[in-house]
Amino acid sequence: MGRSVLDIQLHEVAIKTARLGTLIETALKQSLQALENYDQTLCGMVLAAEVEIDDLAAEVERQAFQALMLQQPLGSWDLRFLSSSTSIVSDLKRTGDNAVGIVKILIRMPPQSNNLSQVEIKAPSEGDETSEKTVSEVSIMAELLSLGSEASKVLQKTMQAFENRDAQAARTIWKEDDVVDESYQQLRTDLMTIMSGIHAIPALEQDAHIMQRMTYWLWIAHNLERVGDHCTNIAERIVFIAEGDRKSRSKKQRQ
16 A cells, blocks of 8 residues: 555656746746747746746655655665655756846846847857957847757756656756856856946947847856756766766866
8 A cells, every 4th residue: 555655656756847947948948939039928927837837846846745754665766766856856946047038138128129239249269369350139049049948958958867767858058058158158158248347338329228248148148058057967867867876067167
């Protein structure tokens, strides 16, 4: 009887964790659509979903703790799964916070955000200081949407690895996050180029709100970069659940 109850509880925790991931995937996609189209309706939908996400996360954590305390599972897989569930839910909830953070920034954005500035800045090309590339708010937006697409794909693959208990797939998430990190660093460099003293004054002369928007774009980029970090944490837990391997991604790999 005890084993049957435990099996049911394990199944419920797994199903609800997957459901939580789906809600957060949707929230992130909607936040990116809101970013692309400056859609206030989508912003409202993401904010409304925050309540459901928080409630479901709390429910999964409660069920996981309840199963640990009342059923006292002896199987190593059961223990690994239940003890890791709360950490996975915590990272998922924070990913949801990142999606919500994006739309909160969009709501605060100056009115010109749906009419991107055409101010263009010449900046050194990455890895080749002898050549130049053009950086503008239009190119920044393209980079933001590309970063968002990469982060969204990493989250989707992470949840697939969780649902399949696939340690090998989870390990590939670390490499996927490297792509997110590289895109974020390039975007950050381009943003700082526009905001630097030598370019800031001419840019402000053409668009009084451009520096404010650049700051907001930087905050949004940081939220997207954090999605990848949370996914790597979840991936490490998936490997632990599947194999009992407590080795995490090395410090060198994280850099």
